[in-house]
Structures are given as C-alpha cells and as structure tokens.
Amino acid sequence: MMTTPFEAFSFAKRIPSTPSIGSTTVTKPDHIHLSFGFAAPHLFPIEELSQAAYEAVSLHGRTALQYSGSGGPRKILEWIQNRSLVHGIQAELPQILVTYGSTQGIDIAARILLDPGDHVWVESPSFFSALQAFRAAEAVITSFPIDEDGLRVDLVENALLEARRQNKPIPKFVYTMPTYHNPGGVTLTTERRARLAELAETYNFFIVEDDAYSELNFTGNKYPPLYTLLPGRVIYLNTFSKIIGPGLRLGWMIADRRVIDKARLLNLGGSIGVFTQEILAQLLDRLAFQEHVDQLSQHYHKQRDIMAEAIKSSFGDHVTFHLPEGGFYIWLRFGEAVNTSDFLREAAERGVSFVDGKSFFAKPEGYHYARLCFSYVSEEQILRGVNILADAYFAYEEQRLFGVTKQRHL
Incomplete structure (x- = not known):
C-alpha cells in the first residue's frame, strides 16, 4: 500500500532553537x-531516601498517590518556610510555590510577567536555560557584564537613567544569580545588592533571583538574599537539586502573594509531584539537614x-x-x-x-x-x-x- 509522506510543517516561532550545550558525547568508557x-x-542520602520512599508507600501511599497527595506537600512548604528563615527570608505559606526545579520557576516568571516584545535584563554571562526561557517568551534581552564582585550594577543604573531620559522601555525584570553565579562563580557584593534593590523600587521592575547554589558555602561569608531587601519586587527561586538530588525535580518560588496566585494558574495538572513531595517530606523528617x-x-x-x-x-x-x-x-x-x-x-x-x-x-x-x-x-x-x-x-x-x-x- 502506497503512503503519502507528511507535508512539511513548522513549529511555533516563539520556540527557540536549542543547540547542544557543551560536548557531552561519551567517546570512551572513562570519558x-x-x-x-x-x-x-x-x-x-540513599539509605535515608530508601526508607523515606518505603514509608511514603506503606504509611501514606493510598492518599499520596492521589492528585492532591497526602500531608507531604504541606510539610515541604513548612520546611521551605523554616529553612528560609535561616537566610533571613520571611514568607507565609501562600507565598511559596513548589516547582519542578528552579528552572521551571524561571519559565513561570517569564510566562506571568512577559508579553512579546517586553524587555529582560540579564548578566553577561548568564544561565543558558534562562536565556532559552526568555527567548521562548519573545522578550528583548539586554545583557550587562559581571566582574569579580558580580553584576555591574553601575552599568545597569546608567542604562536605566538613559532609558528614562530617552523614554525607552524599562525592563519587566532583571534576572540574576547573585550568589555563586553559574557560570561565573562570582558573588554579588552586599553593597551592589542594596543598590540593585533600590533601583528595582525606583524604576518599578522585578528581580528574578536564582539562588540555586547558596547552601554550598565554602567560606562562611553571608550575603543577604535580594528578596530580604525588597520582598514585593523579588521573585526568589531555589531548588533541592543541589542539596538532595536533581532527580527529584523539585524546587520552589517565593514571591508576593499576587505573583504566586498568577503562577498557580499555570499548574494545569494540579500540584507538582505530590508523591515525590511525600518521599522528600519523609526524608527531611529524619535527615540532619545542616x-x-x-x-x-x-x-x-x-x-x-x-x-x-x-x-x-x-x-x-x-x-x-x-x-x-x-x-x-x-x-x-x-x-x-x-x-x-x-x-x-x-x-x-x-x-x-x-x-x-x-x-x-x-x-x-x-x-x-x-x-x-x-x-x-x-x-x-x-x-x-x-x-x-x-x-x-x-x-x-x-x-x-x-x-x-x-x-x-x-
């Protein structure tokens, strides 16, 4: 029987091309x-996770496997709330949203804040998945260099002054990894953090703060999350990927209640990974986290x-x-x-x-x-x-x- 080949088709123009990042082909067994x-x-924590998974099934499986899950999701929210206090972040439970890792948080922030043609300002260099998310949102991306003290906030300030003087667009948000930057490894100084927060308040833009690595502190030096400086205009993102295991695919967003309410509308399938949250809740109950x-x-x-x-x-x-x-x-x-x-x-x-x-x-x-x-x-x-x-x-x-x-x- 003769078949007719499919006609050529096109993907949505808003979907960016996604070339392979880095050379990761295994060419030798010991690559x-x-x-x-x-x-x-x-x-x-394999042993603890094994026991946690067993208890999630044996004690809570019949409810944890339902759409809304069992008690795990609320325990995770409470854990995030309590752990955030260690870093100076105070948030009510309705201000916290569990996500599929911090990368989904970046995508959610882009989707709830950006219309095609809106402006996003980023560091140069920046996290490549964030750049892909902003391109998919059809944003206009402007980048600003980093140095050994993090984002050059002085250049951001100059650009804001010039944009206002010439009646050009102000960014909807600035995306930054202020602590242990990926890929730059640098950390934004306390003084620059304060100034960036002041600029966000003055010019009325959001800051999307990607804080995926802050728990992995080699020096003991402490830096205030940007969220603590301007809670109403910072969307704070973090993840369990670096501190428990990336395969969990769980992270979180903390923001103003109105931001979180908008973000919840994008979770069309309901809560995120409720059974995985049940396992993680059981783990965190027994893990000496610090x-x-x-x-x-x-x-x-x-x-x-x-x-x-x-x-x-x-x-x-x-x-x-x-x-x-x-x-x-x-x-x-x-x-x-x-x-x-x-x-x-x-x-x-x-x-x-x-x-x-x-x-x-x-x-x-x-x-x-x-x-x-x-x-x-x-x-x-x-x-x-x-x-x-x-x-x-x-x-x-x-x-x-x-x-x-x-x-x-x-």
Whole structure:
C-alpha cells in the first residue's frame, strides 16, 4: 500500500532553537564530564531516601498517590518556610510555590510577567536555560557584564537613567544569580545588592533571583538574599537539586502573594509531584539537614581547590579565573583570540567534555571562555580531565598560531 509522506510543517516561532550545550558525547568508557553541572552521586542520602520512599508507600501511599497527595506537600512548604528563615527570608505559606526545579520557576516568571516584545535584563554571562526561557517568551534581552564582585550594577543604573531620559522601555525584570553565579562563580557584593534593590523600587521592575547554589558555602561569608531587601519586587527561586538530588525535580518560588496566585494558574495538572513531595517530606523528617549541607560544602570546597590547582599547573598563565566562594563551577578566561568552541571536539575525542563560553551569552560573544564543573567528577578525574583539556587546548593553539601540532610546554 502506497503512503503519502507528511507535508512539511513548522513549529511555533516563539520556540527557540536549542543547540547542544557543551560536548557531552561519551567517546570512551572513562570519558570525563567536566561539562556536567551535576551533584556528586556518592553524597546522595540513599539509605535515608530508601526508607523515606518505603514509608511514603506503606504509611501514606493510598492518599499520596492521589492528585492532591497526602500531608507531604504541606510539610515541604513548612520546611521551605523554616529553612528560609535561616537566610533571613520571611514568607507565609501562600507565598511559596513548589516547582519542578528552579528552572521551571524561571519559565513561570517569564510566562506571568512577559508579553512579546517586553524587555529582560540579564548578566553577561548568564544561565543558558534562562536565556532559552526568555527567548521562548519573545522578550528583548539586554545583557550587562559581571566582574569579580558580580553584576555591574553601575552599568545597569546608567542604562536605566538613559532609558528614562530617552523614554525607552524599562525592563519587566532583571534576572540574576547573585550568589555563586553559574557560570561565573562570582558573588554579588552586599553593597551592589542594596543598590540593585533600590533601583528595582525606583524604576518599578522585578528581580528574578536564582539562588540555586547558596547552601554550598565554602567560606562562611553571608550575603543577604535580594528578596530580604525588597520582598514585593523579588521573585526568589531555589531548588533541592543541589542539596538532595536533581532527580527529584523539585524546587520552589517565593514571591508576593499576587505573583504566586498568577503562577498557580499555570499548574494545569494540579500540584507538582505530590508523591515525590511525600518521599522528600519523609526524608527531611529524619535527615540532619545542616550536617548534610556541611558535608556537601566540605566536599565541594575540596574539589574546587583540587581543580584550581590543576588548572594552574596544566594551563599556566594561559587562563585566568575567579576562585568561587561556593557552588559547582570555575569559569576560565582564555586570551581574546581563543575560541573555545574550536577545541570542543578535540577535547571530546581525547576523553573530556566542557562547556564553551558562547553558550552563556545572549548575543554572539564570550568565545574565549569555558565552564568547568568540579562537583560531579572524582579527584582523580579532575586531575586527569584538566590535563587532557590542556592538551587539547595547546594542540589547538599550536595549530592556530603555527599551523602544526606540537607538544605543549609550560
């Protein structure tokens, strides 16, 4: 029987193209993924989660598996409320919305605040999934550089002054990762936080504060969440992905009640992962959470130091980077003439992946940067992976400069 092929069709224009981020193809059994922004699997609380899952089924399964779930979702809201107080955030339960990770929170914020053509201001670089969400919302994206103290708030202020003077659009919101920035690793200073909050109040825009890494603190230095400075104009996002396990796909949003009410309208299927919330509630009842977080921070702190030393040893003065106070990432800066995309494949063929810099920018720039993740891999893999990456880079450099491949010399 003859069949007629489908006619050509088009997708919605608001859906952006989504190229592969980083070189993550496994080319060898022992491939080293410095590209993966994953948590360390050996630190997952497996035994506690196993018991929590058993109790969720045996004690609450017949209600927890219904649409509205059992008592777990409310316990999770109360846990978020109480844990937020540790960081100075005071919120009533109706101000908290559980989400599918913080990335869904970014998407929700974009969908409830943006109409096509509205303006969003971001850091440069910024989290690539956030950029995709804003493109899908058909927003006009303007980016502002970061330095070792975080977002250049002075440049944001100058742009706001100029926009008002010329009667140009003010952003609907500024998206920022102020603490242990992904990918930059930098942290916004207390002074800049205060000024950004003042600008949001003066110019009447929102701040979307992505705080996914703040629990992973290596130094003990404390920074006030932007939400504490301007609760009525900050949408605060956080996640269990970095502190329990990303496979849970649970995070949360804290905002003004009117914002949360709008966000709830987008949950067409009802509450988020109610059975998963039941398991997590059982886990948090038995987990010594602060001890758990301290263990995570100590481990990732050690991983950071190992990677930093490996970079210095393998790359010498060919790269610079800011030493992050927390989080998962080191952001490498190469010479201006280097294009890190050009040795992605070479690195992958040698057995290591990383994320090239251009993936984190709203416009074509950032080619001489690269993001490395120290959380997912072992100490031995960090040392070996950084050395392999350096080999790939120096082979690229010799080819670029001289047209031949030579052994590297530091």
